[in-house]
Amino acid sequence: MSSAIPTGAGAGPTGADANSTATATTTPTTTATSAGAPLLAFENVTKWYGAVTALMDVSFEVGREVVGLVGRNGVGKSTLLKLAAGLLHPSQGRVSVMGFGAQSLEARARLGFSPDFDRLYESLRGRDFVAWMLRYHGLGAAAARQRAEEVLDQLGLGSHMHRRVREYSKGMRQRVRLAQALAHRPKVMLLDEPMTGLDPVARAELSATIVALPKQGVGVLVSSHVLHELEAIVDRVVLVHQGRLLGEGRVADLREQIPGKPKKFRIAGGNLRGLAAKLVAMPQVLGTTIVEDALHVTVGDMQGFHSALTNLAAHWSEGVREIAPLDDDLAFVFEHLVG
Amino acid sequence: MLPRERDEVVLPGLGAIGTVFESARQTLILLLRNRLLWYVLLAEVVLGLAEFLLGGLSRNRLGARELLCLFSWWFLAGVVLPWTTLYLAIQAVHGEIEDRTFQYLFLRPVRRASLLLGKWLAVVIVAGAIGLFGGLCLFLGVAARPSLWENGIEIRYASAFAQVLSFGAVAYAAVGVYFAAALRRPLVTAAVAVILQMVVALLPVSAGIRMATVSDPLRRLLLDRIEPNASLAEMLWPGERDFRSELIGQPVLSLAILTAVVLLLGMVSYARSEYDSRTRE
Numbered sequence: 001m002s003s004a005i006p007t008g009a010g011a012g013p014t015g016a017d018a019n020s021t022a023t024a025t026t027t028p029t030t031t032a033t034s035a036g037a038p039l040l041a042f043e044n045v046t047k048w049y050g051a052v053t054a055l056m057d058v059s060f061e062v063g064r065e066v067v068g069l070v071g072r073n074g075v076g077k078s079t080l081l082k083l084a085a086g087l088l089h090p091s092q093g094r095v096s097v098m099g100f101g102a103q104s105l106e107a108r109a110r111l112g113f114s115p116d117f118d119r120l121y122e123s124l125r126g127r128d129f130v131a132w133m134l135r136y137h138g139l140g141a142a143a144a145r146q147r148a149e150e151v152l153d154q155l156g157l158g159s160h161m162h163r164r165v166r167e168y169s170k171g172m173r174q175r176v177r178l179a180q181a182l183a184h185r186p187k188v189m190l191l192d193e194p195m196t197g198l199d200p201v202a203r204a205e206l207s208a209t210i211v212a213l214p215k216q217g218v219g220v221l222v223s224s225h226v227l228h229e230l231e232a233i234v235d236r237v238v239l240v241h242q243g244r245l246l247g248e249g250r251v252a253d254l255r256e257q258i259p260g261k262p263k264k265f266r267i268a269g270g271n272l273r274g275l276a277a278k279l280v281a282m283p284q285v286l287g288t289t290i291v292e293d294a295l296h297v298t299v300g301d302m303q304g305f306h307s308a309l310t311n312l313a314a315h316w317s318e319g320v321r322e323i324a325p326l327d328d329d330l331a332f333v334f335e336h337l338v339g
Numbered sequence: 340m341l342p343r344e345r346d347e348v349v350l351p352g353l354g355a356i357g358t359v360f361e362s363a364r365q366t367l368i369l370l371l372r373n374r375l376l377w378y379v380l381l382a383e384v385v386l387g388l389a390e391f392l393l394g395g396l397s398r399n400r401l402g403a404r405e406l407l408c409l410f411s412w413w414f415l416a417g418v419v420l421p422w423t424t425l426y427l428a429i430q431a432v433h434g435e436i437e438d439r440t441f442q443y444l445f446l447r448p449v450r451r452a453s454l455l456l457g458k459w460l461a462v463v464i465v466a467g468a469i470g471l472f473g474g475l476c477l478f479l480g481v482a483a484r485p486s487l488w489e490n491g492i493e494i495r496y497a498s499a500f501a502q503v504l505s506f507g508a509v510a511y512a513a514v515g516v517y518f519a520a521a522l523r524r525p526l527v528t529a530a531v532a533v534i535l536q537m538v539v540a541l542l543p544v545s546a547g548i549r550m551a552t553v554s555d556p557l558r559r560l561l562l563d564r565i566e567p568n569a570s571l572a573e574m575l576w577p578g579e580r581d582f583r584s585e586l587i588g589q590p591v592l593s594l595a596i597l598t599a600v601v602l603l604l605g606m607v608s609y610a611r612s613e614y615d616s617r618t619r620e
Contacts, residue, residue, distance in 0.1 A: 087445055088613050109352050109448035119438045123372045135361050136447035137350035180443060184350050 038063055039188045039219035040084055045093035047079055047243075054079045055243045057093070062188070062219040066210055068234035069223035070334055076243045077223045078116065081190045084221065085113040097188050109137065112186030114177045116193040116223075120165045126152060126172070127161035130179045137184040151183045152176070156205065170197035178206070189213060191222040195229055207233045231330040239334060254333045263302060264326035265309075268294040270318030278316075282308055296326065352448030362444075362457020363464070366431050370465050373430060379423050379469055386414060387476030394484040403487035404496060404571060407477060411500045412575055415473045416557060417537060420507050424466035425529040428515025431458045433525050436614045452606040455516060459602060462512040470504030499564035503557050506594050510553045513598040517605035520612070541578040553597065556590035563587045 038061035047055040055076045060067075071077045082088045083095045086103040097107035121129050130148035131141070139147060152161040155175045160168070165176060174197050181189060191210070195203050210233050213220050221238075224230040230237070231251060239246040239254070247254050269275055272295050276288040279297055284305040286298040299305050313320040353361060370376065390410045394403070401409070432455065435441040444454055478497040481487060514532070518525035540554035549555040558576060563584075567575065 082615055085442075085446055087442060087615050105352055105448040105450070108446055109349050111446065113442070113446050115439070115442055117439050119440050120443075121369065121440060123369070132365055133443055133447065136353050136358065136444070136449045138353050138357075139350065187349075 039098055040221060041094075041096045042080070042083070043094045043096070045080075045083060045090045045095055047076075047083065047088065048091045053243050055083075058240075058243075058245050059093075060238050060245060060248050062221050064214045064217055064219055065235040066214060066220040066222060066233055068230040068237040068330075069221055069240065070227065070230065070237050070330065071223075071240035075240050077240055078192060080240065081113070081192050081221065081223060084188075084190050085111060109184070110187040111190065112181035112184065112188070113190040114174075114181040114192060114194055116196065118170065118173055118197070120173060120176060122164070122166040124165055125162050126157055126165055126168065126176050126179075129165060129176060130183050133180045134183050147183055148179070151179045155179050155182075155209075156202070171199060171202050174198055175202075178209075187218055189218055189220045189222075191220065193224055194222060195224055195226055203229060227330045227334060237330060237333075251330050251333055263299045265297045265299065266291075266294050266322065266324045266326050267297055267309075267320060268322040269313075269316060269320035274318065275312075275316060275320075278312055279309075284308070294322070350448075355450060355453045358449040358453035359457040359460065362454045363460040364457075366458045366461035367464060370427055370431060370461060373427070375423070375426065376465065376469070379419065380472060383415070383419065383469070383473035383476045386410060386419075386473065387480040390477055390480035391483055394481055394487055401487075402489060403481045403484065404493070404565075404567075405574060406487065407481045407496055407500075408565070408567075408571060408575055410477045410480070411474060412503075412558070412561065415470070415477060416500070416503055416507055416561075417554070419473060420466065420470050420504060421511050421533045421553070423469055424462065424508055424511035425515040425518070425533065426526070427465055428459070428462045428512050429519045429525045429529060431462055432516050432519035432609070436519070439615065441614060451610040455520060455606050455609040456602075459512050459516045459605075462515060463509050466508035466512055467505050470508050471501055474500045474504050496565060499561055502564060503561045506560060506591065507553065507557050510557075510594050510598045513602040513605070514553065517601040517608070520605040521608040541576075543578050550593060551597070553594070556593035556597070558590075559587045560590035560594070563590065 040062040042058050042060050045055055045058045046053070058076075058080065069077050069080060079088060083090055084097070084102055086095075086108060089103065095102040097111050100106040100110070102111075121132070124132070127145065127148050130152060131144040134144035134147055135141070149158075149161060152158060152175070155178060157172060157175050157179070160172060165173065168176065174194070178191075178194065181191075189210075194206060194210070198206060207229065210220055210222060214235070222230065222234070234251075236248060236250055237254070238248045267275065267279075272290050272293075276290065276295055279285050279288050279295070282305070284299050284301045284303065286300045288298070289296045309323065313323065390406060394401075394406055435444070445451060474497065478500070482492050485492060515525075515529065518529050518532070522528050536552035536554050540549050540552045540558065542549050562572060562575060565571075566584075
């Protein structure tokens with residue numbers, strides 16, 4: 001699977017007048033926008049299913065970056081993605097893709113969505129399925145087939161694209177879903193559980209593909225239950241719980257905002273017992289434990305700890321090889337925030 | 340990989356007419372892979388053979404016209420055509436809703452109404468072909484027994500049934516896509532509706548409700564085209580003892596209105612529904 005799937009880099013009008021000025025065109029249009037404009041924006045979005053509130057007053061934006069959507073099952077992640085894809089209507093608020101209302105044709109021309117369900121047109125060949133979808137984007141039959149072959153080839157299905165979808169493995173079907181989402185060169189990609197069913201090699205390849213998309217001007221909103229894999233590919237995360245936005249930002253920044261929670265560090269170096277004694281003497285340190293060839297240090301108050309630790313490391317005659325946070329990961333932040 | 344300059348391009352989407360034809364093309368390909376279609380065609384051949392055999396047994400009781408009308412109206416136009424058309428329409432539209440593959444289509448920069456029109460068109464083509472093939476089988480079934488025809492083989496009967504079955508395919512396909520787009524259990528509803536409309540259509544002309552069925556205008560169209568004698572009219576419309584040509588009215592207009600209304604309702608429903616919402620699940 002290649003990590004360089006060509007996609008578009010343009011953008012459409014933004015702002016309140018976008019919908020009024022935008023019309024479906026019959027010829028390809030080249031578009032441009034400022035680099036800072038959001039590609040995908042949720043503005044005070046609320047979604048009710050009858051008496052059930054699926055989302056409540058959610059606002060966030062996605063630029064040319066990979067944003068991870070994190071939350072437990074049933075908290076509204078899929079609803080968010082479907083709202084962005086225009087498959088659902090917000091009860092209140094607005095969802096826009098490059099300034100166009102999410103349900104407009106202009107938005108759909110700029111959006112790719114890889115859903116989480118494992119259904120395709122089973123009787124079709126993989127190449128034909130992707131080509132069929134491309135036809136609705138205005139490509140002629142030959143151009144659609146050519147483009148479908150290119151994308152499937154880049155996703156590692158080159159030798160299998162002429163087999164029927166019903167004969168595909170789960171991972172191959174996942175790649176076909178990705179191919180139909182990527183083939184028309186979208187500016188915004190929505191990926192719902194894209195790692196599901198992929199083997200480790202394919203996961204790594206897909207991760208590389210996703211990470212490469214922002215460099216081509218594409219904004220990506222991706223949901224996944226595999227938090228450590230998500231953490232490796234996202235620039236930011238959006239945490240959703242019970243239909244509300246719990247927080248958004250870089251994982252490390254979110255961790256910093258958790259007050260009163262002791263932080264843990266791993267420190268490796270020489271003479272661990274001596275180092276532990278020095279650390280325990282610091283007022284910020286709550287305790288230390290030797291685990292294999294390193295110290296695990298629990299810090300209660302970060303105020304002044306970094307400078308004290310840097311000073312200690314610089315003057316420790318036995319040497320300090322590594323200082324790494326142990327609980328800056330997404331799983332920790334998520335578990336803490338959702339309780 | 341395509342040239343870099345193409346990377347800057349936003350593909351605009353297919354126009355409304357193009358979407359209708361592309362949707363029809365794709366739906367047609369998928370429908371032709373449906374085994375039921377081929378079973379129905381086989382059943383129509385069997386029906387034609389049955390008619391041929393019955394013609395040999397009933398020489399002194401049923402004439403060619405009666406036999407043809409009995410099979411073509413009551414079996415083909417009354418049972419095979421509505422059931423098959425509704426089933427295919429529901430498969431084409433609701434099948435995608437059930438397995439959620441509709442999402443792939445709804446993500447494209449095309450109008451949902453155009454997608455539905457294309458699906459309707461594909462169902463009309465397939466159902467029309469089924470109807471015409473069945474009509475041909477049944478006509479050949481009686482045409483193969485020249486002795487049953489008092490005044491020689493009358494081609495106008497084949498023409499009349501071809502028209503009835505074609506209009507029937509158009510109308511039933513519209514009803515089918517409407518059920519599929521608007522209802523959660525369209526197959527059950529369609530089954531009830533087909534039976535109900537057959538019963539309602541039997542009512543005498545004074546019962547205005549029969550106007551809301553597909554069967555009634557189809558029957559009036561048939562009666563208009565074949566100009567039956569009293570016994571044949573009674574066979575085709577048992578509920579109306581006193582058939583007169585004034586009762587025929589404008590069946591094509593009735594069918595056109597019915598088709599347009601249900602198709603419009605189906606398009607509105609298809610365009611506005613949240614098929615993937617939790618409420619629906």
